[in-house]
Amino acid sequence: MSFEVKVALLLLLAFGNEVRVNGDGGGGRQCEINPALKSRPHTVSILEFGAVGDGKTLNTIAFQNAIFYLKSFADKGGAQLYVPPGTWLTQSINLTSHLTLFLEKGAVILGSQDPFHWEVVDPLPSYGRGVEVPGGRYQSLINGYMLNDVVITGNNGSIDGMGLAWWELYSSHSLNYSRPHLIELVASDHVVVSNLTFLNTPAYSIHPVYCSNVHIHNVSISAPPGSPYTVGIVPDSSDHVCIEDCVIETGYDAIALKSGWDEYGIAYGRPTENVHIRRVHLQASSGSTIAFGSDMSGGISNILVENVHLYNSRSGIEFRTMRGRGGYMKEIIISDIEMENIYTAMGATGYCGSHPDEKFDPNALPLLDHIILQDMIGSNITIAGSFAGLQESPFTNICLSNITLSINSVSSIPWECSNVSGFSESVLPKPCPDLETPNSDCLSLQSIKGKTSVL
Secondary structure, three states: OOHHHHHHHHHHHHHHHHHHHHOOOOOOOHHHHOOOOOOOOEEEEHHHHOOOOEEEEEOHHHHHHHHHHHHHHHHHOOEEEEEOOEEEEEOOEEOOOOEEEEEOOOEEEEEOOOHHHOOEEOOOOOOOOOOOOOOOEEOOOEEEEOOEEEEEEEOOEEEEOOOHHHHHHHHOOOOOOEOOOOEEEEOOEEEEEEEEEEEOOOOEEEEEEOOEEEEEEEEEEEOOOOOOOOEEEOOEOOEEEEEEOOEEEEOOOOEEEEOOOHHHHHHHOOOEEEEEEEEEEEEEOOOEEEEEOOOOOOOEEEEEEEEEEEEEEEEEEEEEOEOOOOOEEEEEEEEEEEEEEEEEEEEEEOEOOOOOOOOOOOOOOOEEEEEEEEEEEEEEEEEEEEEEOOOOOOEEEEEEEEEEEEEOOOOOOOEEEEOEEEEEEEEEOOOOHHHOOOOHHHHHHHHHOOOOOOO
């Protein structure tokens, strides 16, 4: 029996075992199982509750009254709140279950720039304090807590956070509490965000935290290059998440996967897992287009990223962690990637982030293991890869294949490696020796995830 036939049989056997265990061969293909949206039997317009779309009138009470009224339809198939063309200034909005918030083309929900219009809420339990300022945090513009069946969609309407005032407060160290986000849904199930434009977020644009069954698709997210630490989509201690067909351009990270901060994330113990990202175009001015961590103390696993275009960014794909984080990042496949004008194409560091307080355990070491990066091309790249693991917890099973990166003239050392091990095949420029050790675990992970290329 030839070597090629033996390999094919091993792949088929492992793939068949995965089908029997999980009931499908997707191994993380969450985007392929999202159901179609159902129409709501009841619809009301925000105009019926006295809202004025002139960009000056504060419409918070109108939104609150409309949503309170629509709660009565929860057991009747749910209801839709229709927002017509106009500019609708508001403070924070709290959604309800079995609700569709629909923004018509030309409709803009505008966040107030006055911090006194934003309620202060408790820190998330997996973070222990506000991420930017100790203590509480400003409530986000659109919120949901312990909801089921929530849809935020439209005909390409917009949600604008008017972030400039918040960016100035952050940059001048004048924040009283951590900045709000545009959308934050907490401990909610069956969430859809689609067909909208998100502009000028104070911090994150879309933040599902402790959520399950989240589908984010066909959204456009934009924040200026100079906006400090603005992030697009942040799946945080959430599972069964699909992100597809999106265009994201932000000041810091485009998509960032997280799961809690040091001892608080370890104690909360909820990972981010079963995430599928595909067909997205990402630009991150000062951060990474796709980031894992650095807040990952609850763990991140079973992630599939494919068919992605990354451009004009400091970093392409980056794994971030540090001593005291604990947790893990493992069983991650990143495939079919096109990069243009990226300083560092891919990397991982064990020296990124800060601690919430002095109560963290310095012996809580993170694990980075079983990461596949394959089928990539890149042009105008300065550093192909930078991998710096911890001496006490090296990064292991970094598997690279079929990668061709065109390095620009600025580059002096295309690869940087320390405390890392893995295997590579058909990679240009040639990786550092640490990533050229034959490793059968790369083959086993490929087969489990239903991929067919062989390392």
